[in-house]
Amino acid sequence: MQISARTDYAVRALIELAADAGRPLNCESVASAQGIPFRFLKSVFRDLRQAGLVRSQRGCEGGYWLGRDAAAITVADVMTAVDGEFFTLRGAPLAGLDYPGAAGALPDLWRAAAEAALGVLASATIADLTVSAVRA
Numbered sequence: 109m110q111i112s113a114r115t116d117y118a119v120r121a122l123i124e125l126a127a128d129a130g131r132p133l134n135c136e137s138v139a140s141a142q143g144i145p146f147r148f149l150k151s152v153f154r155d156l157r158q159a160g161l162v163r164s165q166r167g168c169e170g171g172y173w174l175g176r177d178a179a180a181i182t183v184a185d186v187m188t189a190v191d192g193e194f195f196t197l198r199g200a201p202l203a204g205l206d207y208p209g210a211a212g213a214l215p216d217l218w219r220a221a222a223e224a225a226l227g228v229l230a231s232a233t234i235a236d237l238t239v240s241a242v243r244a
Contacts, residue, residue, distance in 0.1 A: 109225055114190040117144045118152045119183055119237070122161065126178040126238040132164075132171030152190055159189035178235035184226055186234075195222035 120142045125133055135153060139146040153172055156162040160175045174181065188194055193201060202222055205215040 109195070109221075111187075112191050113148070114152055114155075115187045117142070117149055118156055118186045118190045119234070120144065121149060121152065121172075122156070122174065122178070122181060122186060122234045123238050125162065125172060125174050126234050129174060129178070132169070132173045134171040138172070155190045156186070159185070161186065161189055174234070178238055179233050181234045182230045183232045183234075183237075184229040187229060194226060 121138050121144065124138045124141055135150055136146060138144070139149045153162060153164070157164055157172075157175070161181055162172045163175045164170065164172050184194065195202060197205060197218060202215065202219050205218065206212075207214050
């Protein structure tokens with residue numbers, strides 16, 4: 109399983125927003141605080157906004173803030189928002205995967221791996237990670 113730069117940047121940006129939830133943060137400040145390329149982060153924020161994970165406001169008092177409570181946003185939600193389908197094999201979903209002959213059991217292993225990964229990522233919330241970041 110490969111974690112994309114989009115997912116990494118999106119989770120880091122949401123943690124940054126959760127850590128300073130009292131006010132909206134602009135894209136430049138989040139990019140600077142996390143060492144993320146600004147232009148890349150702008151497109152990530154667009155995906156997060158479309159998924160309802162962040163809200164935005166224009167203007168001098170504008171910026172981004174979480175679209176819902178940090179405890180209600182899982183890492184799996186973020187991954188799906190920025191990368192689409194959670195776990196695929198060469199871009200195809202695992203649901204209908206079937207191999208002939210001796211490799212017939214392999215799709216079950218891929219599906220079990222996907223379920224295990226999803227279980228871990230769906231149980232980790234932005235709030236959990238923000239608490240960890242504040243303690244560190």
